[in-house]
Amino acid sequence: MARPRQITDAQIVEAAHEVFLEQGFGATTAAIARRAGVSEGTLFNRFASKEDLFVAAIGLNDYGQWRAALLAQVGTGDVRRNLERALLTMLREAAGLVPKLMVMFSRGHDPSHNLILQRLDDPMRADANALAAYLQGEVQLGRVRPLDADVTALSVVGALTHFVHREQMLPSTQGALDAGRFVRGLMDVLWPGLAP
Structure with missing residues (x-):
């Protein structure tokens, strides 16, 4: 009779997650095994x-849950509120994703040398595509004025990405900007151009 597993795959993945975040992709499997x-x-x-x-440890596949939720809201609720909720959720998810991406890119930016890049969808492109699809759906229903949804989505994703990078890479104890304030302010600027 085989012995039952004492250490689960989830425990190994958690140990690997800690070691990879501490040491980057260069962490050895020996270090991960010791931790686990x-x-x-x-x-x-x-x-x-x-x-x-x-x-498995970095959990890149966990990012982007907000996309399906936003697309399910086409034609329902208040468009501006739908966008604000989606953008806040995106910021929360992205705050967890950026350190993982930094570890992943520690292996290099060239997909021929970093096989993990070949397995990763471009999260920013997927974010922009989901946001553009939502906007196009609302344009068709007359709930958003006719606009170039791709350009609008790229502009929003670019602003959010800059915000996340600023908060993650250059954290400041003075003048930190709350995510809610940022999203509301961004929508204050954009909404006049989106409103029907």
């Missing part, structure tokens, strides 16, 4: 490669 309390052989019995363990 297992052998390196156990790691490779459960994960085919270090890249597979990295993808």
Whole structure:
């Protein structure tokens, strides 16, 4: 009879998550195994490669839940409020994604040398596409004035990305800008051009 697993895959993934965030992709599987309390052989019995363990540990696939929620709101509720809620959720998700992306890019920006990039969809492009699809849906219903939804979406995603990078990479104890205030202010600027 086989012994039951004492360390779960989730525990290994959590240990790998901690080690990768501390040391980047250059972290050794030995360090991860030590943190998890297992052998390196156990790691490779459960994960085919270090890249597979990295993808599981960093959880890049968890990002973007806000997209489906926003698209489901086409034609319902108040457009501005729908956008504000979606953008706030995007900021919360992105705040968790940026450190993970920084670890991923520590391996390099060239997909031929960083195989993980080949497995990652472009989250900013997917964000802009979802936002553009929502805006196009609302334009068709007459709830948003006719506009170039792609340009509008890229502008919004660019502003949000800058905000996240500013808060993550250059944190300041003075003058920190609350995400809610930022989103409301951004919508104050954009809404006159969106309102029907």
